[in-house]
Amino acid sequence: xxxxxxxxxxxxxxxxxxxxxxxxxxxxxxxxxxxxxxxxxxxxxxxxxxxxxxxxxxxxxxxxxxxxxxxxxxxxxxxxxxxxxxxxxxxxxxxxxxxxxxxxxxxxxxxxxxxxxxxxxxxxxxxxxxxxxxxxxxxxxxxxxxxxxxxxxxxxxxxxxxxxxxxxxxxxxxxxxxxxxxxxxxxxxxxxxxxxxxxxxxxxxxxxxxxxxxxxxxxxxxxxxxxxxxxxxxxxxxxxxxxxxxxxxxxxxxxxxxxxxxxxxxxxxxxxxxxxxxxxxxxxxxxxxxxxxxxxxxxxxxxxxxxxxxxxxxxxxxxxxxxxxxxxxxxxxxxxxxxxxxxxxxxxxxxxxxxxxxxxxxxxxxxxxxxxxxxxxxxxxxxxxxxxxxxxxxxxxxxxxxxxxxxxxxxxxxxxxxxxxxxxxxxxxxxxxxxxxxxxxxxxxxxxxxxxxxxxxxxxxxxxxxxxxxxxxxxxxxxxxxxxxxxxxxxxxxxxxxxxxxxxxxxxxxxxxxxxxxxxxxxx
Numbered sequence: 001x002x003x004x005x006x007x008x009x010x011x012x013x014x015x016x017x018x019x020x021x022x023x024x025x026x027x028x029x030x031x032x033x034x035x036x037x038x039x040x041x042x043x044x045x046x047x048x049x050x051x052x053x054x055x056x057x058x059x060x061x062x063x064x065x066x067x068x069x070x071x072x073x074x075x076x077x078x079x080x081x082x083x084x085x086x087x088x089x090x091x092x093x094x095x096x097x098x099x100x101x102x103x104x105x106x107x108x109x110x111x112x113x114x115x116x117x118x119x120x121x122x123x124x125x126x127x128x129x130x131x132x133x134x135x136x137x138x139x140x141x142x143x144x145x146x147x148x149x150x151x152x153x154x155x156x157x158x159x160x161x162x163x164x165x166x167x168x169x170x171x172x173x174x175x176x177x178x179x180x181x182x183x184x185x186x187x188x189x190x191x192x193x194x195x196x197x198x199x200x201x202x203x204x205x206x207x208x209x210x211x212x213x214x215x216x217x218x219x220x221x222x223x224x225x226x227x228x229x230x231x232x233x234x235x236x237x238x239x240x241x242x243x244x245x246x247x248x249x250x251x252x253x254x255x256x257x258x259x260x261x262x263x264x265x266x267x268x269x270x271x272x273x274x275x276x277x278x279x280x281x282x283x284x285x286x287x288x289x290x291x292x293x294x295x296x297x298x299x300x301x302x303x304x305x306x307x308x309x310x311x312x313x314x315x316x317x318x319x320x321x322x323x324x325x326x327x328x329x330x331x332x333x334x335x336x337x338x339x340x341x342x343x344x345x346x347x348x349x350x351x352x353x354x355x356x357x358x359x360x361x362x363x364x365x366x367x368x369x370x371x372x373x374x375x376x377x378x379x380x381x382x383x384x385x386x387x388x389x390x391x392x393x394x395x396x397x398x399x400x401x402x403x404x405x406x407x408x409x410x411x412x413x414x415x416x417x418x419x420x421x422x423x424x425x426x427x428x429x430x431x432x433x434x435x436x437x438x439x440x441x442x443x444x445x446x447x448x449x450x451x452x453x454x455x456x457x458x459x460x461x462x463x464x465x466x467x468x469x470x471x472x473x474x475x476x477x478x479x480x481x482x483x484x485x486x487x488x489x490x491x492x493x494x495x496x497x498x499x500x501x502x503x504x505x506x507x508x509x510x511x512x513x514x515x516x517x518x519x520x521x522x523x524x
Contacts, residue, residue, distance in 0.1 A: 007170050015175035017201045018087030020240050021047050022168065028216075028242045035263070036076040036247045043242075046080070048166040053084035055169060056159030060115060060138050064089030064171055067111045067181060069136075071095040071104065072119035073249045077142045077156050078226050079235065081117060084159070086198075089173040093181045093193075094227035096507070097122055105129035107183050107191060108136065110387065115140065117156050120147040144249075175199040181386055182229055184326050193386035196229070200329040201236055203353040203380035208237035210352045211334050212320070213294065216242035220267040221259055223251035229330040230298060234269065243267075251510075253278050257287040264291035269322070271299035271510025276306050276449065279313075280472075289314060296334075298322040299511050300435070301417070303442035304344060323347035323417065325403055327395070328354065331380040332403075333415050345439075346414045347407075354378040358409050363398050371418050374407045375400035406433075423514060425454035427462050430492045434514075437495065440488045441466055444481065446474040451504050451512045455497065455521065466495040467517055469503060476500075 004012075021043075024033075029044040041049070062068060068085050070092065072078055085092045093111045095104060097119070104126055108116065112135035118126065119142045126133075141149040142156050149155070179198050183191040208214045214237045222238075222245050224231035238245040246263050248255055251274065259265060275297065278284065295310065295317055302310075302321075311319060318337035324330035333356070335348030350356040357365050358372040366372040381401045384392035395402050406418040418424075418433050425432040434452040441450045449469035454462035470476050478498040485494040499521060505513040 007172055010172040010174070014173055015198050015202050016086070016089075016173040017179055017198050017236065018050075018083060018173070020205070020236065021050060021083055021087075024239055024242055031242060032244050033239060034076060034079060034245050034247065036074070036079075037249070039076055041076065043239075046083075049080050049160045050083040050087060051166045051168055052160035052162075052164040053080050054087045055164040055167075056161075057084055057088060057090070057115070058169060059164075062088055062090050062114060064173070064177070066090045067093050067113040069093040069095060069108060069111065069113040069116040070118075070142075071097060071099070071122050071125075072117070072142050072226075073097055073144070074222065074226050074231075074247050075119075075142060075144055075249065076247070077117075077144075079247070080160060081156060082226070082232075086179055087169050087171065089171040089177055091178045091181050091195075093183075095183070096227050097225065098507070100125050101127035101129040103191075105132055107193075108133045111135075111181055111183075111193060114138065117142055119144055120149060121145050123147075123150065173198060175202070176383065178383060180229070180232065182227070182326055192388060192391065194229075194326045195383040195386050196326075196329050197383050200380050200382065201232075203331065203378070204233050204236055204329055205240050206353055207331050207351040207380070208233070209241070212237070212296070212322075214238065214241055214243065214267070218243040218267045218293075219246060219263050219265050219291075220244070220269075221246050221248065221256060221263075221265045223248035223256060224269070225250065229326045230269070230324065233330060253281045257281060257284070257289070260292065261288045266291055266293045267296075268292060268294070269296040269298055272297055272302040272306065273449070273506060273510040275302050275310055279309065290316070292317045294318050294320065294337075296320045296322050298324070301345065301347070301439070303439065305442065307340075307344065321347050323415070324351075325405075327382045327401060327403070328376055329380045329382065331378075332356075332376070335414070339414070343414055345416060347417050348415065349413045350376075350415075351380070353380045356409070356413075356415065357400070358407055358415075359400070359402075368409055368411050371406055371408045373421065374403045374405045374415065376403065377401060423453075425452070425462050425464055427454065427457075427464055428460045428492060432464055432493050437464060437466065437485075437489070437493055440485060441468065441481070443488070444476075444484050446471050446476040446480075448472070449504055451514060451517055452495065453514050453517055453521075455518070457496075460496075463496040464493065465497040465499065465521070467499045467501055467504065467521070469501060 025043040025047040033043045115138040117140040140154040178195045180196045321335035324332035331351040333348040437452040448471040455465045457463040
């Protein structure tokens with residue numbers, strides 16, 4: 001053992017996400033691994049590009065533990081850059097491509113990356129913040145639209161040109177080393193930097209095979225943005241089992257249908273909004289979706305009417321509900337197809353790598369069936385919040401990760417989502433779940449989309465407020481909606497105010513941005 005080098009001692013039994021690609025390539029060298037637009041890679045081609053990129057990044061001074069940022073839509077460039085960083089033991093910092101100047105500046109100056117690659121069409125979003133990103137030594141651009149890059153910026157493709165070797169880079173990586181620094185949206189305060197480790201993502205693989213049933217025969221479509229941990233989950237799982245990952249630039253309903261037909265996609269995972277809007281695509285019925293074997297709903301529960309329609313459209317496919325958090329990489333729970341008919345309103349049971357309980361305000365477990373905060377522990381839980389020791393300690397109090405999500409759990413361990421703690425509406429001394437009211441409103445034939453929020457009120461503290469997108473061609477008024485709700489729920493849950501709008505603000509993963517709605521209508 002003494003004759004071994006430090007690297008040899010490390011590599012003989014380490015847990016490194018980058019090694020997953022090495023092993024999958026050895027098993028499937030000539031199988032397709034990735035498609036983006038008209039470009040496809042075999043496992044061997046992608047692994048060689050990743051290795052060349054890793055050597056290119058090393059020439060720029062990137063070492064284990066260094067942060068490296070990216071602001072871009074999905075592309076094969078993104079995938080190569082990300083996996084190269086993991087092979088070096090460096091930490092990718094993906095930014096939401098909708099961010100602008102000061103938002104970008106905060107994250108970059110907090111994460112302190114050495115390099116920052118930006119998609120060509122997104123460079124203007126940096127604005128004046130570009131001159132204030134002090135840690136960045138190298139700026140680079142990702143050429144996806146042919147726009148000219150600023151002087152002195154390097155082209156990301158130069159990182160994996162033939163001048164760099166295709167050999168595996170040598171870096172010592174431990175299971176608890178950080179792999180990803182991902183900033184969650186700051187709705188109440190500044191964004192938090194979540195550190196996920198190499199071990200966290202090995203647990204993702206365990207769950208992907210035990211819970212989500214990803215196999216080598218699958219063809220997955222990746223439209224979820226890669227700055228979202230769910231997209232990273234899918235990509236890692238797909239590469240590990242030897243599947244094909246068909247990647248979109250961004251979620252596009254028409255392209256989703258075309259690619260599903262063309263590539264015979266077997267595996268969907270989308271937020272409820274996409275399942276709602278896809279059937280509205282012109283000529284929807286002309287697309288052949290019969291290859292689909294599994295459709296997963298994540299981010300929230302699909303309205304029952306929407307789920308029922310899809311089950312009739314795809315009678316041979318299985319459907320699952322999925323819940324997770326970035327802080328859990330993003331594991332949590334899933335409801336298997338076999339349980340959907342009996343418990344369609346459940347988010348399921350815990351993923352294999354996690355133990356879940358429901359705690360009350362005293363940080364003790366509540367009786368089954370009572371509402372409390374979901375807490376978790378297990379090897380998929382994050383390392384912590386970057387540079388936020390106090391916040392990490394609060395979140396991990398008592399030896400459990402406190403999710404901030406209010407749920408109840410039945411005697412068989414099935415979890416039922418009640419609401420985000422911050423989205424519970426406190427009105428007249430009662431607590432109202434915004435999700436419960438939304439589920440009721442989705443039953444109305446004229447409601448296409450809805451968000452329920454609490455608005456400040458001198459008398460009630462908050463009033464239940466429904467913001468509704470009517471179905472195309474339908475006319476509906478406030479009285480009709482309120483009368484409908486009165487027949488469906490307790491009086492204190494009935495919205496006191498109805499607002500009609502053309503669309504609801506969502507992030508690219510489909511979640512409604514309720515903080516924006518609160519700000520907009522509070523000002524109004």
